[in-house]
Amino acid sequence: MKNTLPPDNVGLVKPNKAHFDETLVLASGSNLNGFDLVYETYGKLNAEHSNAILICHALSGDHHVAGYHTLEDKKPGWWDNAIGPNKIIDTNKFFIVCPNNIGGCSGSTGPLTINPDTGKIYGPNFPLVTVEDWVKTQAMLADHLGIDVWAVIIGGSLGGMQCMEWSIAYPNRLKHTFVIAAAAKLSTQNIAFNEVARQVIRSDRDFNEGHYYKNDNKPIHGLMQARMLGHITYLSDDALDEKFGRQLRDGEIKFGYDVEFQIESYLRHQGRSFVDRFDANSYLLLTKVLDYFDPAAKSNGDLAKVMSPATAEFLIISFSSDWRFSPSRSKEIMSALLETNKQVSYIEIQSKQGHDSFLKAIPRYHEVMEAALNRIAGEVGIQ
């Protein structure tokens, strides 16, 4: 147990919950008769309500971005290296908001929620949602918090897709956006990996068409393997080679199917710990959210046209070793924005850590965000 928390930390934090009574009409045509959003906030909203930053989380992220829930927590929130007093995203200057998206499994309405119409949990009957749906609910949360315009909306990976959607759907409600390690749509290969992950979960002996809650046997193997597969795509080939190479756990080949190479042990561990914190129906749904995102599809693939309503200033960041959403995918977004003369900055950060780089405290990456945020702080009159 910690006696003290690190000094540059937001410290002990508590999630909030906002309930919305309205019927939410989803992109799929399904309805949610009311929903909850769980969210955390750090820092203080200023009198002008001009210093608010929205953080959009990625596939396996949630609302717990910074600080600790208890002194016993082993880890802080998922982006604690960037958010806190005097950190890159400075809670002395900005009011930071991060909701858990609907369909997830961390407190906002999703498969684990009781369906008010049936009195039972939604489980596999929770409707599939889209980035558009998420952004709509985030806008409702902004209304709830009295935030008309976000100073910045920041998101990495699937979070970056939410940034793009905000700039299209609510162009006047954000001044800046940082679109990090993202893509305007999944590639065929991205969809292919997601499809394998889904098949693996759905054919688990305990999946039971998603009704695994009843017998309390979760599809642990399927979810574990889906995570193992995802994890490989988050890391670069070089990073894996450097970290694990062909190291053997027991120093010799055993000629069997137990762990032989350290990488096998690492992946199994990653998979197992994910199963403890994640729901399989949510994971399936989230892979679909990724697959479906393709704003340009509305306009025969013309991303420039679809993004033309955007008025935000864009900072687009990619990472050299990211092969899931490679720098070329970020450049597609940049090119589309430049076609209609949007304000865009683009930087490719040299990194070895693959897609996961967006979560790391890479000095150049943090410097770029810090410089942009200092400028934005000036714009909104923060010292």
Place this chain on the structure above:
Amino acid sequence: MKNTLPPDNVGLVKPNKAHFDETLVLASGSNLNGFDLVYETYGKLNAEHSNAILICHALSGDHHVAGYHTLEDKKPGWWDNAIGPNKIIDTNKFFIVCPNNIGGCSGSTGPLTINPDTGKIYGPNFPLVTVEDWVKTQAMLADHLGIDVWAVIIGGSLGGMQCMEWSIAYPNRLKHTFVIAAAAKLSTQNIAFNEVARQVIRSDRDFNEGHYYKNDNKPIHGLMQARMLGHITYLSDDALDEKFGRQLRDGEIKFGYDVEFQIESYLRHQGRSFVDRFDANSYLLLTKVLDYFDPAAKSNGDLAKVMSPATAEFLIISFSSDWRFSPSRSKEIMSALLETNKQVSYIEIQSKQGHDSFLKAIPRYHEVMEAALNRIAGEVGIQ
């Protein structure tokens, strides 16, 4: 039903089987008390026995490399585009031999074989084997066929690893070798993908610790998904984008888990058809053969030292879009060989089809092999 076969084809072919009574001591320390090798040959062995080419197959390949088994066959052997009368690997000039490796499921001794010691099939008790073991059995087959020295040994992917091992273990028994789309050892990422594939198969509800033959329920989902995953890594991102893009099977998003994107349909089809022809225990074993191959490990990673006994001339071919065994992996082999002044040619073929390129009739690729084989034909006095 075909009435005629293509004119440049080896035509109807039959597999042969060679039985070896000897006890085979495997690298693992286990023994096989006798074994069979199924193999095919095309063309004629000349009087000097100097025109023999060995083809080493890859992960899911077998001995059926060219021609047809019946007039009803939908497809010829797996490398029919390269092998036949007047083709690149010309059966009018060369005597081509391709065995199915032990541990496979196409007729050579493997998990589906009756264990003479128990009277039951080996199943999961078939011992794990290595590239070294395979090459040893291939050398026994060469003896059986009266081939002291191969004019060329050719292999792509895992087949290329066998070429390397031949050049180390039996340096005087081959004059040339074509090491295609190969690597001197798997990368950490390669092992990681294999490990996910193994976990997926082994946790299938019907796997039953490998004893699935008893109840005739094969682990079809696991094997199908392992193949789907493998398949993604055989193709390039660009090839997938070009072939499938984000095409929807039914023209619209359905918001469900049935096939939505064409790539999903394609992968499921690939997976299903693999299950019909492949055994899960063999697949598991073959991923281990790949993982274990690392000849330089015997010498603290010094590949040049390990390959120094080689006397063959090497032609090393890589493909620009291959990310499973990228050109840089082929260059590692080339560099190691150049360190000890071996005769090496290296070419990187521009291609879009990823690792699978080695099976395709890419003009430049075939030209390079044809030129080399014409020279070799001259060396051994073939017109």
